Amino acid sequence: MAEEDDIILSELDDEELVQQMHDDLYDGLKDEIVESVNILLERGWVPYDVLTKALVEGMRIVGIDFRDGILFVPEVLLAANAMKAGMGVLKPLLAETGAPRLGTMVIGTVKGDIHDIGKNLVSMMMEGAGFEVYDLGINNPVENYLEAIETHKPDILGMSALLTTTMPYMKVVIDTMKEKGIRDDYVVLVGGAPLNEEFGKAIGADAYCRDAAVAVETAKSFMSRKHNQAAAAG
Amino acid sequence: MTNALVDLLAQRDWLLLDGATGTNLFEMGLMSGDAPELWNVDQPEKIRALHRSFVEAGSDVILTNSFGGSRYRLKLHHAEDRVFELNKRAAELAREVADEAGRKVIVAGSVGPTGEILEPVGSLSHADAVAAFEEQIAGLIAGGADVIWGETISSEEELRALAEAAAKQQAPLCATLSFDTAGRTMMGLTSRHYAEIAPGLAQRPIAIGANCGTGASDLLRTVLGITDASPDALVIAKANAGIPKYVDGHIHYDGTPELMADYACLARDAGARLIGGCCGTKPEHLRAMRAALEGHAAGARPSLDEIRAKLGDFSSASDGTEAGDEAGGEGRRRRRRG
Numbered sequence: 001m002a003e004e005d006d007i008i009l010s011e012l013d014d015e016e017l018v019q020q021m022h023d024d025l026y027d028g029l030k031d032e033i034v035e036s037v038n039i040l041l042e043r044g045w046v047p048y049d050v051l052t053k054a055l056v057e058g059m060r061i062v063g064i065d066f067r068d069g070i071l072f073v074p075e076v077l078l079a080a081n082a083m084k085a086g087m088g089v090l091k092p093l094l095a096e097t098g099a100p101r102l103g104t105m106v107i108g109t110v111k112g113d114i115h116d117i118g119k120n121l122v123s124m125m126m127e128g129a130g131f132e133v134y135d136l137g138i139n140n141p142v143e144n145y146l147e148a149i150e151t152h153k154p155d156i157l158g159m160s161a162l163l164t165t166t167m168p169y170m171k172v173v174i175d176t177m178k179e180k181g182i183r184d185d186y187v188v189l190v191g192g193a194p195l196n197e198e199f200g201k202a203i204g205a206d207a208y209c210r211d212a213a214v215a216v217e218t219a220k221s222f223m224s225r226k227h228n229q230a231a232a233a234g
Numbered sequence: 235m236t237n238a239l240v241d242l243l244a245q246r247d248w249l250l251l252d253g254a255t256g257t258n259l260f261e262m263g264l265m266s267g268d269a270p271e272l273w274n275v276d277q278p279e280k281i282r283a284l285h286r287s288f289v290e291a292g293s294d295v296i297l298t299n300s301f302g303g304s305r306y307r308l309k310l311h312h313a314e315d316r317v318f319e320l321n322k323r324a325a326e327l328a329r330e331v332a333d334e335a336g337r338k339v340i341v342a343g344s345v346g347p348t349g350e351i352l353e354p355v356g357s358l359s360h361a362d363a364v365a366a367f368e369e370q371i372a373g374l375i376a377g378g379a380d381v382i383w384g385e386t387i388s389s390e391e392e393l394r395a396l397a398e399a400a401a402k403q404q405a406p407l408c409a410t411l412s413f414d415t416a417g418r419t420m421m422g423l424t425s426r427h428y429a430e431i432a433p434g435l436a437q438r439p440i441a442i443g444a445n446c447g448t449g450a451s452d453l454l455r456t457v458l459g460i461t462d463a464s465p466d467a468l469v470i471a472k473a474n475a476g477i478p479k480y481v482d483g484h485i486h487y488d489g490t491p492e493l494m495a496d497y498a499c500l501a502r503d504a505g506a507r508l509i510g511g512c513c514g515t516k517p518e519h520l521r522a523m524r525a526a527l528e529g530h531a532a533g534a535r536p537s538l539d540e541i542r543a544k545l546g547d548f549s550s551a552s553d554g555t556e557a558g559d560e561a562g563g564e565g566r567r568r569r570r571r572g
Contacts, residue, residue: 069416069550074355111267114310114349139310141267164478164513165256168266168485193414194478202480
């Protein structure tokens with residue numbers, strides 16, 4: 001915009017730069033995000049702080065404005081792409097530096113459903129919050145979920161559906177888990193535009209999460225309960 | 235442009251559309267996650283029965299069982315090479331029922347979104363989207379559809395691709411968007427914006443409007459937005475019968491026939507001439523809507539307060555059509571570099 005001076009990212013102090021990153025995420029500016037991530041790392045920030053304070057916090061703001069009808073899917077997708085680019089720089093470093101792991105999640109869109117925007121956002125925000133996430137993609141029959149549960153032994157199973165014709169399939173997955181006697185070994189979170197809390201309860205999920213930010217908060221609270229129970233039992 | 239739908243609209247003040255396809259097929263045994271379109275070949279009698287139930291309830295327009303009939307949706311069921319066959323069969327089944335109705339019933343060829351996100355935000359090219367829609371439209375027209383009926387569309391790019399495909403196939407078009415996100419489509423389109431761009435589409439739609447979304451109140455707010463921006467447009471209203479709930483192993487929508495009857499009359503007063511129901515709408519809803527419309531003397535445009543009082547509250551305070559509210563919303567912060 002003409003009335004604004006060019007901002008030189010490397011000339012901003014840490015606080016200004018983090019603010020700018022929030023704005024750049026909001027505007028979906030991928031290259032600027034990568035540049036800023038590198039600047040913070042060069043200044044000696046630990047990767048985990050760059051992730052949480054700059055990227056996750058920025059996406060949290062995007063999530064709020066999406067929830068409030070100020071941003072829509074195209075803007076959120078651009079923001080998510082920018083975050084992904086930043087994560088690309090951080091991921092190998094996070095693995096090296098041993099960032100805290102809150103838990104493990106398997107997530108996927110159910111059979112017959114092609115939509116994955118919401119699921120991808122949850123996946124990204126959960127990773128950002130410190131969960132190890134195994135993303136099964138779209139169109140998953142119950143077998144895929146069972147196999148992934150068996151392989152990855154997650155704490156949490158997440159399912160997503162955007163169509164009224166596919167949302168009942170979540171119950172198929174939960175019922176199959178019950179039959180196999182493994183339902184209670186996992187926290188089951190569900191989400192997607194046509195769902196609501198009552199629906200989540202009726203099909204036997206532990207919680208319905210209306211957006212990615214709620215999914216992260218819900219996952220965290222289930223993990224801390226789990227730890228408390230483990231501590232009490234021990 | 236002359237065709238059966240335009241002819242019937244010339245004779246009638248309003249037409250009753252049909253009800254839900256997907257949620258009604260569940261009650262007939264469709265398993266969640268399976269493709270309804272495969273039933274056009276595997277369970278044709280059930281598809282005929284569904285159409286017949288709508289016609290008997292008073293529908294003047296029935297939509298074919300082809301919502302997910304594009305190659306991108308059928309790919310999930312390894313049926314992407316059966317697009318023409320499944321769509322042609324969908325239209326034939328509806329045509330058979332329409333032709334035995336004993337009165338004029340229009341067959342509208344349902345075309346839903348590809349499920350892919352188009353360029354520039356997504357990866358599906360305009361050309362590929364047009365080609366996919368053309369393939370589906372060709373099947374529907376070959377099977378005897380009177381008009382192509384785009385539904386639940388959310389992106390302008392996809393709407394433009396659909397209109398271009400209809401133009402290339404020389405198929406008349408109607409198109410409804412789903413305004414399910416704070417009164418806009420999930421891609422951010424407002425009702426006003428849709429009304430403004432519709433006349434300039436490659437194939438100008440006979441009728442424009444809204445389907446699905448979030449409850450009847452929101453949908454009527456959208457109808458008001460469209461008729462306000464484009465008073466001469468022929469407008470479609472196809473609202474869900476309430477909110478989905480899970481009861482006894484089935485998805486149940488909590489909207490009563492009485493509520494849908496009120497909605498139908500309010501839709502008429504708001505300026506819609508093609509009125510029906512989307513998810514959760516059963517023949518009993520349609521029967522109540524037909525009776526209500528037949529006994530309804532056209533009233534004044536309803537205010538938002540009247541709609542709220544009769545049908546319940548809106549899902550969001552605004553729908554983005556207020557002055558200065560366009561283009562990403564006024565709350566949108568902008569602080570770009572250079």
